[in-house]
Amino acid sequence: QKEVEQDPGPLSVPEGAIVSLNCTYSNSAFQYFMWYRQYSRKGPELLMYTYSSGNKEDGRFTAQVDKSSKYISLFIRDSQPSDSATYLCALYNQAGTALIFGKGTTLSVSS
Amino acid sequence: SQTIHQWPATLVQPVGSPLSLECTVEGTSNPNLYWYRQAAGRGLQLLFYSVGIGQISSEVPQNLSASRPQDRQFILSSKKLLLSDSGFYLCAWTSGRDEQFFGPGTRLTVL
Numbered sequence: 001q002k003e004v005e006q007d008p009g010p011l012s013v014p015e016g017a018i019v020s021l022n023c024t025y026s027n028s029a030f031q032y033f034m035w036y037r038q039y040s041r042k043g044p045e046l047l048m049y050t051y052s053s054g055n056k057e058d059g060r061f062t063a064q065v066d067k068s069s070k071y072i073s074l075f076i077r078d079s080q081p082s083d084s085a086t087y088l089c090a091l092y093n094q095a096g097t098a099l100i101f102g103k104g105t106t107l108s109v110s111s
Numbered sequence: 112s113q114t115i116h117q118w119p120a121t122l123v124q125p126v127g128s129p130l131s132l133e134c135t136v137e138g139t140s141n142p143n144l145y146w147y148r149q150a151a152g153r154g155l156q157l158l159f160y161s162v163g164i165g166q167i168s169s170e171v172p173q174n175l176s177a178s179r180p181q182d183r184q185f186i187l188s189s190k191k192l193l194l195s196d197s198g199f200y201l202c203a204w205t206s207g208r209d210e211q212f213f214g215p216g217t218r219l220t221v222l
Binding site: 044 | 143160168214
């Protein structure tokens with residue numbers, strides 16, 4: 001089993017929809033969880049960062065962590081065409097020295 | 112504020128030629144520095160990371176090498192490029208077990 005699994009999509013939704021992006025991970029020792037957004041031909045930019053179970057909200061974005069299920073999610077409310085990008089989940093490895101990334105989910109929001 | 116630079120932005124090189132990609136960070140001291148490669152459909156692959164000058168850890172054995180001659184400078188090199196070295200190379204920095212920030216990337220095509 002890979003350390004981090006993420007459905008690559010693509011995921012297509014209409015403007016205004018609620019989007020759910022998900023990752024699962026295998027090592028229960030992982031503690032730090034991040035979501036990055038990457039536009040085409042650009043470097044990833046950090047969206048959300050959390051280290052505990054539960055929800056963390058920032059504007060239209062909510063990051064959710066369920067450590068018991070080893071499952072993390074990113075919800076986007078009122079999605080906009082500008083949200084069209086690839087979303088990558090990332091977790092620090094057990095040594096805390098490097099991030100392990102999911103392969104990314106490509107999202108397309110149509111107006 | 113912190114800024115990360117990468118150059119060149121785009122590079123086309125023949126098989127067997129050498130490679131040198133440079134990354135510099137401004138606005139911070141003693142950062143942890145990372146090189147990633149992103150190939151189509153394969154997600155972000157960590158190549159090297161460095162916690163200080165002259166300290167390099169390799170994650171994946173291959174024909175690439177990295178060096179950190181100065182605190183805020185990270186260089187990715189190869190003596191002879193392979194076709195499989197094509198990809199999007201990203202440099203990143205962090206101040207600890209914390210958010211990781213990415214540079215704009217270098218798109219390398221090996222022909």
